[in-house]
Amino acid sequence: MRQLDKLWQYQQADKAVVDYETEIRQYPLRQQLLKLRNIVADQQTVVKGMENDAGKALERLEELKAQRDRFAQLFEDIRKKLEDNVFETASQVHKAIQQMTDAENKLRSAEKELAKMNSHSQMIENRYKEVRLKATRARDEYNKLKATYDKEYEQQLAHLEELKNARTEAGKNVDEAYMEKYKTIRGQKFPVMVLLSQDRCSGCNMSLPSAVAKQIQGSDEIVTCENCDRILYMAE
Ligand SMILES: [Zn+2]
Numbered sequence: 001m002r003q004l005d006k007l008w009q010y011q012q013a014d015k016a017v018v019d020y021e022t023e024i025r026q027y028p029l030r031q032q033l034l035k036l037r038n039i040v041a042d043q044q045t046v047v048k049g050m051e052n053d054a055g056k057a058l059e060r061l062e063e064l065k066a067q068r069d070r071f072a073q074l075f076e077d078i079r080k081k082l083e084d085n086v087f088e089t090a091s092q093v094h095k096a097i098q099q100m101t102d103a104e105n106k107l108r109s110a111e112k113e114l115a116k117m118n119s120h121s122q123m124i125e126n127r128y129k130e131v132r133l134k135a136t137r138a139r140d141e142y143n144k145l146k147a148t149y150d151k152e153y154e155q156q157l158a159h160l161e162e163l164k165n166a167r168t169e170a171g172k173n174v175d176e177a178y179m180e181k182y183k184t185i186r187g188q189k190f191p192v193m194v195l196l197s198q199d200r201c202s203g204c205n206m207s208l209p210s211a212v213a214k215q216i217q218g219s220d221e222i223v224t225c226e227n228c229d230r231i232l233y234m235a236e
Helices: 003-025 028-083 090-172 176-186 210-216
Strands: 193-197 231-233
Touching: 003 090, 003 176, 003 193, 003 231, 028 090, 176 231, 193 210, 210 231
Parallel strands: 193 231
Antiparallel strands: none
16 A cells, blocks of 8 residues: 555544544534523623612712702701791891792702602512523523533543544554655645545645656656645555
């Protein structure tokens, strides 16, 4: 058997590895899992955003409550002073009543905003529960699918390992110089070896001089395609 025949066999084993690696990558369950992982990540982003918003709303709520209490206190203070007849002139009384009205207005508007926030926060809370539930469900589904996939992936890796071992074995039959040439081309293109069929390179489909076929027929010399630089092969 020529070295070129052994190299051709090695390439078959190499191709089996490449094809199987592609199959693993494109495995539908894996694709589904990747999609689901993105959904889970998106939902977690939404949940985080909502938690962040809720934190800010809570701060605002506390601020409003403090404001409301301040205006209520102010209103009460002035009312008490009026009651106790602290003010001596009519203009002082007039001014005090104005301040009281002002405090009352501000108190009302703070209460109004508080009420609005309360009903809004109930809505937000419901929506938050909903989103969290969805996120949890997606996460559970992902974990379940992943457990299944992990088992299958383990088997896939074992099979891939077998194919790689077979490739290594096939490589042991090939002389170093041939293997080196193969690997140099392999770094740039695959397949490395292609059939020369009816004076045509089946790698790039270029027509080659008929002398090429004569040169490689039955020979063990490495001849590459002048166009695509792949090793040309003719079975014996
Ligand atoms: Zn070619």
